Amino acid sequence: MTHIDVLRVFCGPDGRHGNRLGVVRDGSRFPGDEARRALAARLGYSETVFVDDPERGLVDIWTPSLRLPFAGHPCVGAAWLLDVPELVTAAGVVAARQDGEFTWIEARPEWAPPRTLREFQDPDEVDRLPLPPPGEWVYAWAWSEEAAGRVRARAFPGRGDGVEEDEATGAAALLLTARLGRALNISQGRGSQLLTAPQRDGTVEVGGRVEPAGTVRP
Template identity: 45%
Template sequence: MTALTTTLEVQILRVFADQRGEHGNELGVVYDAAGLPGDLGIELTAHLGFSETVFVDDEPRAAFRIFTPAVELKLAGHPTVGTAWVLGERAGGNVPAVVRPRLATEVAAWREEDGVVWIRGAVADAPAWEFVQLDAPALIDELSPDAPEQRGRHQFWAWSDESSGLIRARTFCADMGVPEDEATGSAAIRLADRLQRPITVHQGRGSVLHARPAAEAGWAQVGGRVVSDGFRSVTL
């Protein structure tokens, strides 16, 4: 008996790209996904080798689900920023004022004049991270995702320029099925809330995240640039 297969058309984004449009965390986006089971989203994410993918269930309402290779998440930064950006592009450039992750509180979204797309979310909806501050950016660069102490859910960070709010960071999250994440918006949300100041995080190979606490306690904002690398047909 032949096993059933499913072919999905997946748009590939890079979220938190630098000013040249390079780097960023890859994200798969599937449209018209309301009838697709969550297990398929998890399988797709693992197949692509990404940290997250998104199923857009209701495009007019900007309603979507976020999957890692292991679980569905409440709120994650690069999937939410990426979804806000791409739905805006599909609507002629106007970022939706609100996007709706299935398991989280509604998230405000907007694009600023420099092209950076921002979201504002509840800090409590973001995954919890263990933050480890080191003394210098060079120590961050020396870390290995294979070290036993980095196999949980950690962000290691150091000030590159504290007066300017510049941070060098790397994130390891093996318990989410991702040995190292290229750019982690949820960690930036939690770190900005923790530090209570605006920050610019240079993470991974060269991704750039902007984050800041919101005026209301318990909320924070994260933003970045997004690039589309087109569509890929994936058979599972």
């Protein structure tokens, strides 16, 4: 019987919160797009990762409704679990490293799926936002302390697949970092933390804490 690892990715400093991620270590047990889409929908996490080659770090990322060439919190979580120096995604090779309590990945902004980055003037505005109707993928953000690079954010996928709000979204953090051109310390959702740093070659590092959250059966 296959067991699926469940992780919380981008946990806060107290080890709480983070975005739940399912990782299927033996992806060969779910061959084909339909089997993977069905499992991702049944699990109901914002993303599920199928590991097709653990030594090479070859992964396949699914939302409950579609495949993603790249996504941030699945890559951070898979890198932590597999403890590999890189992951091979459909978008390209994602470098990975461990640094104390943080796991970091390095990726190109153009690999991230399109997001609408919507700036607000005050973190309280972000906190008060209602759930938008399905359609547009919105990353709402505001400076909480601009000089220190601190950001308050919430993410609304708008996919209509049951995931109304993402607790922590690495790809959107990557895009915001590329737009602003500076390192960020992002508080997202109920209390998740994402750290980012732009690199000289145009890539962006995204890092966070990962905690195990048990296993489930498919």
